[in-house]
Amino acid sequence: DAGITQSPRHKVTETGTPVTLRCHQTENHRYMYWYRQDPGHGLRLIHYSYGVKDTDKGEVSDGYSVSRSKTEDFLLTLESATSSQTSVYFCAISESGLVDTGELFFGEGSRLTVL
Amino acid sequence: QQQVKQSPQSLIVQKGGISIINCAYENTAFDYFPWYQQFPGKGPALLIAIRPDVSEKKEGRFTISFNKSAKQFSLHIMDSQPGDSATYFCAASMVLKNNDMRFGAGTRLTVKP
Numbered sequence: 682d683a684g685i686t687q688s689p690r691h692k693v694t695e696t697g698t699p700v701t702l703r704c705h706q707t708e709n710h711r712y713m714y715w716y717r718q719d720p721g722h723g724l725r726l727i728h729y730s731y732g733v734k735d736t737d738k739g740e741v742s743d744g745y746s747v748s749r750s751k752t753e754d755f756l757l758t759l760e761s762a763t764s765s766q767t768s769v770y771f772c773a774i775s776e777s778g779l780v781d782t783g784e785l786f787f788g789e790g791s792r793l794t795v796l
Numbered sequence: 797q798q799q800v801k802q803s804p805q806s807l808i809v810q811k812g813g814i815s816i817i818n819c820a821y822e823n824t825a826f827d828y829f830p831w832y833q834q835f836p837g838k839g840p841a842l843l844i845a846i847r848p849d850v851s852e853k854k855e856g857r858f859t860i861s862f863n864k865s866a867k868q869f870s871l872h873i874m875d876s877q878p879g880d881s882a883t884y885f886c887a888a889s890m891v892l893k894n895n896d897m898r899f900g901a902g903t904r905l906t907v908k909p
Contacts, residue, residue: 685839723802723885723899724840740898771839784830785897787839 684708685788687772693794700759702791704772706752712775713755714739714785715747717768724771730755762795769793799823800888802900809907815873817903819886822867826888831860831871832899834883843884844871876907 684707694700704713714729716739726739728747736747744766746758759766769792773785801820809815819829830845846853846860846869853860859872873880883904889897 721901722798723800723901724887725899726897739896773839784842784845785832785840787841789837789839 685772685774685786687770687788687791689791690789691792693796694762695796696763697761700762700793700795702757702770702772702793704755704757704788706755706772706774708774708776708786709752710774710776710786711752712777713749714773714775715745715755715757716771716773716787717741718771718790719768727757727770759793762793764795767793767795798901799898800886800900802886802903804903805901806904807906809876809905811876811878811907811909813876813907815871815876815880815905815907817871817884817886817905818868819870819888819900820866820868821888821898823888823890824867825890826898828889829860829862829869830887830889830897831858832885832887834885834902836882840885873905876905878907878909881905881907 686705688703715727716724718724725741727745730736730749748756769790771790772788803818831843832840833843834840844855844858846862848864857874862869883902885902886900
């Protein structure tokens with residue numbers, strides 16, 4: 682199994698509060714991603730990183746920000762959580778991005794409930 | 797708007813039967829088509845993938861069939877086993893647009909013993 686740790690694994694919070702999810706990898710992979718998984722939508726890309734301090738938006742980036750200050754850590758922040766951000770969040774890593782094999786290695790997910 | 801449409805939403809198959817999951821896409825720029833398998837409480841994991849220069853790829857009991865002209869691809873699971881019970885996602889990505897992988901909505905497969 683790829684060395685990916687997500688924390689926290691479960692979180693319940695209230696509307697309007699800030700939330701930070703952390704993804705830590707031990708594989709030294711260059712690319713890191715944050716996806717959200719919702720019934721009927723599959724997985725949708727929120728943000729991704731292609732190196733330290735290098736990030737870009739994905740399909741559903743509104744309301745989210747990210748930071749990557751070290752190769753091994755990728756943080757996802759909800760500045761002011763809303764109920765529509767209730768979801769399961771997955772971190773993924775890739776050695777060479779999606780150009781070559783396209784293989785993503787996923788963490789075990791963080792379930793976030795916004796009340 | 798889902799760029800990759802997956803069906804059925806759920807599927808129940810008897811042990812030993814064939815499971816078939818279908819996906820369709822619109823964007824002809826997609827050039828890599830993976831399938832991911834996800835067990836409850838776990839993250840998805842790559843199962844098998846195909847590029848559009850081949851029409852079929854087989855790995856053990858799992859086969860991808862690809863129809864470029866119809867913009868469709870499917871996953872066939874032969875001799876389905878209860879251990880195959882999981883959610884399956886098809887996906888598509890574009891080499892020229894790095895890191896843009898679009899997933900289908902998923903199919904929950906149940907294989908009854």
